[in-house]
Amino acid sequence: MQLIANITVLAAIYALLACGYVLIYRVSRVMNMAHGELAMLGAYLLYTTASLFADHPVSAIAAALVLSLTVGVLVYVALMRKMTGQMVLAAILTTIAIGILLRGVIVLIWSASQQHPLQVLKFSNPSIELIGGARISTCAALMVLATVAVYGALFAFLRFGRWGMRLRAAGQNPLLAAQRGINLNAIYALAWALSTLTGSIAGMLIALDSGLDQTMVVIGLKAFAPALVGGLDSLLGALLGAVIVAAAEVLAIHYIDPLLSDVVPFLVLIATLIVRPWGLFGTREELDRV
């Protein structure tokens, strides 16, 4: 039972991070390798706003979210906009470079030692007892709820919202979208904003649960596997992919070897690339879009 609880929590983390990859890829065919770093930035921003708004945790969280959203849009407008239409390697490397820059800047501003936004916000994180004797922390439970809420909101927005529909349209056929009056730059900026927002929510919750330091980048990178397993342009796929990868990881740690935790997502990734490169729900043509 504890295993199932662990899988659920890990799947929630992966799902929340993976949807950020999917959002940007689906709309602009760009693989944002700096997603982990942006999520980490969100968490660090929370740490700062928590200190600033010491007695108003809600304001602190809101401020951090707004700030991280702004950073996401800025990254697009200042850096990525110029890279549309360049070759794949250049775009990937640009996002990697942005990630490196962010990592350096974060350490310069906040130092590399571990931080605890939880304490600064004066929250507590007691563990909750579930049926079957499993235990998870409050923050982990919040994480699961947040993932459900975010995915619900995203599905609704993309399916029923007018701009969500335009996001989908721009992803399918950018030229036609532009010819129908849709400003592609605005759409891409929107995708980056949403992606950074969801990533920051994930980052903040992870930081609240287990402290904040540079290792979050690794989680961000591992979360790429569920995105690909599910199909890089499918949100539903990201959700399922997260469950699969989380299950594989938790079971491997439990039954085989704890050291495997960092490698299992990539093994699942390799398996997917061998068997079904376009993922569970991805569109097949994606493969040849180089």
Added chain:
Amino acid sequence: MTAALLTLEKLEVVYHRAITAVQGITLAVEAGSIVALLGTNGAGKTTTLRAISGFLGIDDARVTEGAIIFKGERIENRPPHENTRRGIVLVPERDKVFPNLTVAENLAAPLARAGAAMERRRHEALAYEFFPQLAGLRHRVGGLLSGGERQMLALASGLVCEPELLLVDELSLGLAPVLVEDLLRRLAEIRRRLGIAVLLVEQSATVALDIADYGYVMENGRIVLDGTAERLRRHPDIQEFYLGRKSGERRSYREVKQYRRSRRWYG
């Protein structure tokens, strides 16, 4: 004489900084008129339309010389969404609808012209009025439509943007003649009721000259002939090469080649 709605002056478009697709294109479209742009494959018609509508960065194409003047403003090398907001709407040849969106969503996605007179609901109602079949297909996904239905949807979604100038690329391609006639009638109706000017690119001269007021013929990236639809229909070259009507006895291939050779007006 009032200036035309759209004027191209000695337009030149270059792809990948190396390939000149069209050169020295000069044409005009009066408000409310239907102008045909004829020519075979690779003549540069689509490039001309795309130049008017706007290139995206990924196409790596640029207008390197000349001007495109719409309602007195120069609009060359602008992104497509800007030109659409100005009132120029392109109905492309390929990828003309959003394949994974339903028909209703396809009609809801476009953004109308800035300062559009009608509300969005009235736009969509208008689209269904001109293309009643689409009403029944509201929830059908775009990719599953037949060729004719897709063309109708493409035209309808173009209408939703409330254009003053409609650029139509290869209306008749891949469609049965009956359908093409039907679409032409609707296009003429649209022009009559909404006063929209149309620049119609066509490989099939019969189709185009049927409803056009004026026409231009392109070959190898240049305009080689222009005139009213009547004059073009009667022109022996057009009759021979585009309308398939031979005059007199059969010509041998050698004579045809020589004939073509003698028509070198340019370089």
Added chain:
Amino acid sequence: MSRSPRASGYFRTSYDQDLALVQTRLERTSLGVFIVALLAFPLIASPFQLDLACQVFLASIGSLSLMLLTGYAGQISLGHAGLLAAGAFTVGILFREANAPFWITLPAAAAVGGLLGIIFGLPSLRLRGLYLAVSTLALHFVVIYLGGEYEARRGFSTGIVIDPPKLGGVSITDARAWYFILLGAAAATLLVCLNLLRARTGRAWRALRTRETVAEALGIGVASYKLLAFVISSAATAVAGALFAYYRGFVSVEAFSLFLTIQYLAMVIIGGMGSLLGALLGAIFVTLFPYIIEIGLLALPGAQRHASLLFAMNYAAFGLVMILFLMFEPLGLVGMWRRMQSYFLLWPFKHRPAAGSRG
């Protein structure tokens, strides 16, 4: 082959002349001067500078092999650090387990590299672009994991210590000796690369990088040339890793992080894709970069305080420079160099005439 611009009046009259590596008299002279300078350098350099030079040579081997794979054959690989680790670990394992001498470990490292090259290269037969990059990234993590497993299981949690290689019973520890060894290795790699590119293999790679389907239609065995690119590149990279292990005398899995891969990719990009000179320039730039940052940082007022932030500063500056090159100078240092050459050659004209211009 994208040759640098030449002044007029130079004609080639035979294929051999066309293929020759050094053609004009100017090239011969400058090459001669350069070689003399390289050979004389150890006589005047401090140990620190010698170490820097050795690092540059080591980096060059890695960047040349990556340039072959990514710059010429067009196969994106994010697994470079994994291959370096494989070479280093081969040396470490063989040394620890079997006390093998260098003339066994180095070829073994090459063989392991080649074998891994096939594994890293297999995805390229089915995938391209982003998906290929991701598959190589995943394989990198697998290799690193295996290295970590070995360290953990055999109790080398802080890394494996390796004795310096012995030549005729004498350990090679002198900095100058290493300088010449690594210079030789780098030069050998460069020559191999140059010759590969002049030959059929190089042409095949260029073809499949430009338009794979057309290359296939022309009868170029795309699959085998792709794998060949991976195998050769990986073998060379593994040898670089092996030499690195011997040079440092120490192998540990932490040294082979994703950042190392990115540094090599930066060498290729900053240097200039599709040019061996670019690989060398990039290797020099990226290797010397941290030291330049350090000097710059220490020159600022309040230097002592900043010293602890050096690592982060390095990271941030590196990321920034990469972004700047990717955005504004996609042709890299070689592009800048060629532009400068063109400027002087064409002066007082500003541009060379456009190909196929009218009139």
